[in-house]
Amino acid sequence: MKKILFIILSIALFASCERKIDTFKVDKGNANFTTYIAMGNSLMSGYADGALYHTGQKYSIPNIIAGQLQLAGSGKFVQPVVTSEYGVQYPGSTSKYILGYSSDCKGVTSMGPVHAEGTLEPLAPVGYLVNNLAIPGAKSFHMLFPGYANYNPYYARFATSATNMVVQEIAPLNPTFFTIWLGDNDVLSYALTGGVGDTITSPGFFQQAMGGVLTALTVNGAKGVVANIPDVTAIPFFTTIPYNGLVLTQSQADSVNMAMHLYQLPFVYKKGPNPFLVADPSSLHPMFKVRQMQPGELVLMSVPQDSLKCRGMGIINPATFYPYPIPSQYVLTMDEVYKIRVATQAYNTILASLATHFNLGLVDMNAKLREFQKGIMWDGISLNTTFVTGGIFSLDGVHLNPRGCSIAANYFIDAINAKYSSKIPQVNITAYPGVKFP
Amino acid sequence: MSFIFARATFQAKDANYQATLKHELNTPFYFYAAYKPTKKLSVGLAVNAPYGNRLAWQDDAGTDWQGRYLIKDLSFKAITYQPTVSYRFNDIIGIGVGFVFATGTVDLNKSIPLQGANGDGTLHVKGSTSNFGYNAGIMIHPEQGWSIGIDYRSKIEMKVKGADATFSVAPSLTSNFPNNKVDVMLPLPANLDLGASYEFGKRKQWMIGINLCYVFWSTYDSLVFDFKTKTPAVGRTATPSLYEDRMIERIGAQYKINDKVAVRIGAYFDPSPVKNDYLNPQTPSLNETGFTCGFSIYPMKGFSVDASFLYLLGAKRSGTYSPDNFAGTYRTGFSIPGLGLSYSF
Numbered sequence: 001m002k003k004i005l006f007i008i009l010s011i012a013l014f015a016s017c018e019r020k021i022d023t024f025k026v027d028k029g030n031a032n033f034t035t036y037i038a039m040g041n042s043l044m045s046g047y048a049d050g051a052l053y054h055t056g057q058k059y060s061i062p063n064i065i066a067g068q069l070q071l072a073g074s075g076k077f078v079q080p081v082v083t084s085e086y087g088v089q090y091p092g093s094t095s096k097y098i099l100g101y102s103s104d105c106k107g108v109t110s111m112g113p114v115h116a117e118g119t120l121e122p123l124a125p126v127g128y129l130v131n132n133l134a135i136p137g138a139k140s141f142h143m144l145f146p147g148y149a150n151y152n153p154y155y156a157r158f159a160t161s162a163t164n165m166v167v168q169e170i171a172p173l174n175p176t177f178f179t180i181w182l183g184d185n186d187v188l189s190y191a192l193t194g195g196v197g198d199t200i201t202s203p204g205f206f207q208q209a210m211g212g213v214l215t216a217l218t219v220n221g222a223k224g225v226v227a228n229i230p231d232v233t234a235i236p237f238f239t240t241i242p243y244n245g246l247v248l249t250q251s252q253a254d255s256v257n258m259a260m261h262l263y264q265l266p267f268v269y270k271k272g273p274n275p276f277l278v279a280d281p282s283s284l285h286p287m288f289k290v291r292q293m294q295p296g297e298l299v300l301m302s303v304p305q306d307s308l309k310c311r312g313m314g315i316i317n318p319a320t321f322y323p324y325p326i327p328s329q330y331v332l333t334m335d336e337v338y339k340i341r342v343a344t345q346a347y348n349t350i351l352a353s354l355a356t357h358f359n360l361g362l363v364d365m366n367a368k369l370r371e372f373q374k375g376i377m378w379d380g381i382s383l384n385t386t387f388v389t390g391g392i393f394s395l396d397g398v399h400l401n402p403r404g405c406s407i408a409a410n411y412f413i414d415a416i417n418a419k420y421s422s423k424i425p426q427v428n429i430t431a432y433p434g435v436k437f438p
Numbered sequence: 439m440s441f442i443f444a445r446a447t448f449q450a451k452d453a454n455y456q457a458t459l460k461h462e463l464n465t466p467f468y469f470y471a472a473y474k475p476t477k478k479l480s481v482g483l484a485v486n487a488p489y490g491n492r493l494a495w496q497d498d499a500g501t502d503w504q505g506r507y508l509i510k511d512l513s514f515k516a517i518t519y520q521p522t523v524s525y526r527f528n529d530i531i532g533i534g535v536g537f538v539f540a541t542g543t544v545d546l547n548k549s550i551p552l553q554g555a556n557g558d559g560t561l562h563v564k565g566s567t568s569n570f571g572y573n574a575g576i577m578i579h580p581e582q583g584w585s586i587g588i589d590y591r592s593k594i595e596m597k598v599k600g601a602d603a604t605f606s607v608a609p610s611l612t613s614n615f616p617n618n619k620v621d622v623m624l625p626l627p628a629n630l631d632l633g634a635s636y637e638f639g640k641r642k643q644w645m646i647g648i649n650l651c652y653v654f655w656s657t658y659d660s661l662v663f664d665f666k667t668k669t670p671a672v673g674r675t676a677t678p679s680l681y682e683d684r685m686i687e688r689i690g691a692q693y694k695i696n697d698k699v700a701v702r703i704g705a706y707f708d709p710s711p712v713k714n715d716y717l718n719p720q721t722p723s724l725n726e727t728g729f730t731c732g733f734s735i736y737p738m739k740g741f742s743v744d745a746s747f748l749y750l751l752g753a754k755r756s757g758t759y760s761p762d763n764f765a766g767t768y769r770t771g772f773s774i775p776g777l778g779l780s781y782s783f
Contacts, residue, residue, distance in 0.1 A: 023454070023456075024453060026454070071454070099610070111610055377761065377763040378763050379505065379507060379762065379764050380505065380506075380508040380551070380763075380764055381507055381551040382551075389552075391551065414452075425452065425453040425454035425455070426452045426453040427453070428453065428455045428504045430502075430504050430507065430551075431504075434551065435553070436553050436554065437552060437553065437607075437608035437610050437611055438555075438610045
């Protein structure tokens with residue numbers, strides 16, 4: 001009997017070892033990935049958590065794409081490496097955000113983004129040619145601006161000449177393939193200043209600049225993929241603080257109503273959430289140029305939280321008893337939101353026609369971000385645009401975290417495969433970290 | 439008693455990612471004893487492990503695999519004890535009724551997509567339960583050589599009450615993920631079995647048989663976890679599975695070489711109850727086509743040794759578990775050798 005058992009077991013073990021797996025067959029299609037370069041702004045540079053730091057840069061979208069293109073014959077992908085885990089030092093720069101604890105003006109301790117303690121990287125040229133030409137802060141037309149390195153420390157780190165235009169960095173690399181995601185800052189810089197500290201690039205100028213950049217990229221026959229501009233008003237920086245985040249008790253509402261009545265301001269407050277007061281220069285009121293915020297208007301994450309919580313910003317200053325509106329630079333009004341959306345739409349029409357004109361692939365990041373606004377599931381992870389817990393944005397509320405970058409990289413890969421009949425495998429997004437909780 | 443050696447592989451959609459289902463080792467067994475106090479009455483006890491699933495996924499790099507937020511490893515075992523009384527009215531017809539006592543254990547691990555200093559959070563659930571059901575059957579011998587049987591086993595609601603749920607998350611998240619008790623529903627589906635066999639030949643040395651088993655899988659429409667201590671992050675979750683009822687078809691033949699040795703051969707088809715858009719790594723269910731062969735030796739009167747071997751055709755299936763948007767291709771191949779002993783007094 002023992003003998004029979006032994007014979008059967010050995011048959012079974014032998015049979016169980018036989019397994020066939022389909023392997024993914026990588027194919028470069030009709031593209032040549034030998035020398036891959038990337039252009040863009042902070043989103044492509046690996047900037048995250050309010051800084052360009054070592055690990056964030058390692059997980060930059062182009063670096064993730066490059067890892068996959070290397071399976072299809074692409075060479076080394078060089079980035080202007082930051083060695084500090086905290087960021088790059090230049091006037092006004094700060095270290096990266098991490099999740100930590102801080103106490104507010106009311107003495108309440110809560111978890112949120114705090115600056116990490118650590119040494120920033122001194123600003124110095126890296127001294128080698130780089131494949132990732134993405135520059136934090138860059139707008140479309142900055143690529144054609146001679147001597148831009150004098151104005152942007154991130155470009156200064158890898159500029160081959162202080163008088164160069166960024167597009168002049170392309171030719172020495174002799175690229176065969178590129179990805180470009182540029183133009184967000186043409187509207188985002190305006191949005192980040194609440195519509196008061198910057199201007200939206202005119203669509204005509206945008207078209208001219210992007211046309212110039214794409215000409216420089218394709219002049220020697222390189223192929224590539226262009227990503228369009230997502231609606232920046234959908235990112236956590238603008239959506240985390242609600243327009244009606246002023247929460248009052250009944251007695252607070254009663255006293256505010258009395259004050260507003262006294263000032264002859266026609267605003268009525270109730271128990272619960274109420275709209276913040278915002279500066280309104282067009283107000284006809286002789287003394288107080290204020291109004292209540294409307295649904296659809298956005299409060300920026302840069303608004304001073306202690307002023308909101310303890311100094312009456314958005315309602316009444318307890319020291320003067322005067323209405324205390326949120327200053328314009330912390331708010332996007334309906335008019336400003338409208339201008340941002342109109343410009344974004346115009347840019348995306350231009351990018352689509354340029355992609356056709358230059359025969360390039362196109363990634364519709366705008367449509368993708370809209371999907372994330374509603375929330376999507378991916379490999380069992382619930383992902384959306386919520387700050388901290390949404391899973392894709394980093395702690396600055398503007399840039400993607402590594403997992404968000406891996407998702408964007410997969411969208412680029414899809415667009416490459418669609419355009420060039422290639423088979424480049426997607427990356428496993430669960431292998432990329434999200435926000436780290438303390 | 440059988441040993442199952444199972445292997446499955448997962449290939450992520452549009453990617454070069456692969457993972458392997460490691461060490462799936464099921465031990466379904468079957469025990470049956472009967473006693474005949476009178477010519478017409480018989481009392482029996484069957485102990486059976488009809489459902490069991492133990493699997494652990496690992497990716498080929500040996501790291502935490504891509505589907506870990508759905509499942510890392512899962513062990514689910516049920517054992518049924520079925521005392522049955524049967525009565526033969528005459529040479530043609532007999533009936534049997536019994537009740538079913540089932541015990542089950544569940545033990546699973548999965549990851550939570552919130553990271554701390556040590557990586558992902560995790561959840562471990564472990565619990566056991568038992569419950570009752572019934573079975574009833576009828577056996578007919580309409581004429582010489584034929585026998586036909588119909589048997590129904592009821593659904594058994596296996597509610598694991600108060601299983602231990604242990605979370606491991608970053609310190610700042612522990613208040614949202616308190617260690618907890620959880621209720622898990624694991625219904626065992628009802629079965630309706632129809633079997634027919636025919637013996638023929640000079641020595642009645644041949645027998646052929648068919649068996650149709652209708653499994654009411656649709657009772658398993660979701661896997662529900664109901665946590666006792668609820669927080670914004672932890673509550674009642676229902677993971678839809680939306681199984682569909684399926685018929686298992688089996689056919690077989692036996693030939694008695696002499697009084698001491700019989701050989702048999704068979705085949706079966708066990709279609710997956712899982713829809714294509716609900717194919718998930720918790721139960722990577724594929725249509726199974728199996729071939730069996732075996733022999734029995736009767737070394738002395740009343741005693742037999744049965745050996746069997748089952749080979750499942752390698753199957754391949756692509757699908758997405760749409761509630762979690764988890765897509766890929768699964769491949770399986772099983773072989774199940776079995777060994778049985780029987781003795782009649």
